[in-house]
Amino acid sequence: SQQGEEDPQALSIQEGENATMNCSYKTSINNLQWYRQNSGRGLVHLILIRSNEREKHSGRLRVTLDTSKKSSSLLITASRAADTASYFCATSRSTGYSTLTFGKGTMLLVSP
Amino acid sequence: EPEVTQTPSHQVTQMGQEVILRCVPISNHLYFYWYRQILGQKVEFLVSFYNNEISEKSEIFDDQFSVERPDGSNFTLKIRSTKLEDSAMYFCASSIEGDYIQYFGAGTRLSVL
Numbered sequence: 001s002q003q004g005e006e007d008p009q010a011l012s013i014q015e016g017e018n019a020t021m022n023c024s025y026k027t028s029i030n031n032l033q034w035y036r037q038n039s040g041r042g043l044v045h046l047i048l049i050r051s052n053e054r055e056k057h058s059g060r061l062r063v064t065l066d067t068s069k070k071s072s073s074l075l076i077t078a079s080r081a082a083d084t085a086s087y088f089c090a091t092s093r094s095t096g097y098s099t100l101t102f103g104k105g106t107m108l109l110v111s112p
Numbered sequence: 113e114p115e116v117t118q119t120p121s122h123q124v125t126q127m128g129q130e131v132i133l134r135c136v137p138i139s140n141h142l143y144f145y146w147y148r149q150i151l152g153q154k155v156e157f158l159v160s161f162y163n164n165e166i167s168e169k170s171e172i173f174d175d176q177f178s179v180e181r182p183d184g185s186n187f188t189l190k191i192r193s194t195k196l197e198d199s200a201m202y203f204c205a206s207s208i209e210g211d212y213i214q215y216f217g218a219g220t221r222l223s224v225l
Contacts (some may be wrong), residue, residue, distance in 0.1 A: 033210055042116075042203055042216035045157065089156065092212045098216060099145065099168055102155040 006089055006103040014089050016109055017088045018062030019076045021106040024069075030092050032065055035098070037086045046074075046087075114138045118204050118217035125194055126225055132222045133189045135204030144187045145205040145214060148172070155203065161187065194224045214221065 006023045023032070031050045035043040049056045049065045049072065056063045061076040067102055076083055088105045092098035117136045125131050137144050146158040159169045161179055178190045186208075191198055201221050205214040 032211065040219075042218045043205075045213045045215070048213060088119075090155075098212055099153075099157045099160055099170075100147075101157065102147075104154045 004086070006106045007044060008106055010105070010107045010109070010112065012109045013072070013079055015079060015081055017079055018053065019079050019083070019108055019110070021074045021087050021108070022070045022072070025089075025091050025101075025103075026070065027074075029067075032063075032072050033090045034061075034072075035088045035090055035102075037088065037105070039085070043109065049081075050068050076108075079108075081110050081112050084108060084110045090104065114215075116215050116217035118202075118220050120214075120220060121218065122221045122223070124223045124225065128193050128194055129179070131191050131194055131222065132145075132205075133202050133222070135187045135217055137204065137206030138184050139185070139188055140217055141206035141215070142209050143167075143207045144179075144181070145207075146189045147203045147205065147216075148200040149203065149219075150200045158189070160184060162199075165170055174192055191222075196224050198222060199224045 010090055012099045029051055031048055034046045036046055037043050046060045046062050047058045047062045047063050049069040051067055065072045086105045086107045088102050092103045119134045125133055144161040147155050148220055149155045157170050159173045160167045176192045180188050200217045203219045204217045207214045
């Protein structure tokens with residue numbers, strides 16, 4: 001079964017620095033998404049990258065996808081204290097509706 | 113902005129009791145999902161629901177679990193006889209047709225004592 005695994009498990013940086021999180025998965029996918037979860041809250045969609053795309057940007061977010069290595073990275077530039085949260089990658093395998101398979105997440109702490 | 117709402121935010125129950133977790137998906141969404149997250153672990157898929165029937169379920173979703181859309185707005189998850197290991201955060205999500213992005217509620221924390 002496909003499975004997203006993120007690293008690092010935890011990341012601590014200062015405001016203004018960039019944060020990079022990585023995700024690996026095991027099977028073929030249709031797309032990969034990144035979600036954010038603030039402590040004790042629900043998941044919020046950040047960005048989606050399709051299997052035929054290699055890079056995508058949204059504001060301060062940059063996502064890359066390497067389907068040959070079955071891996072993705074999320075870069076948050078110029079981080080802010082408000083970016084403190086857990087970040088999860090999630091993969092979808094089929095067209096139409098699709099369940100999401102989540103990784104274990106990276107806990108990001110951005111200190112002022 | 114439309115959002116998925118879940119009630120209650122926290123449910124405490126005794127082992128063996130039945131619980132019903134409630135969700136109101138976004139109004140024009142057609143696909144509904146339940147996920148759970150045991151403390152400190154990854155979010156796990158339980159079940160998806162479309163056109164008034166289960167479209168997919170995981171191994172976790174055994175006979176103790178059921179889902180229902182009793183009216184045009186609510187989507188419920190029932191656990192018939194709770195176990196200690198059912199303690200987790202349960203998330204409801206919904207999506208529109210043809211879109212992979214899912215919108216999540218804030219979750220219900222279920223504590224089984």
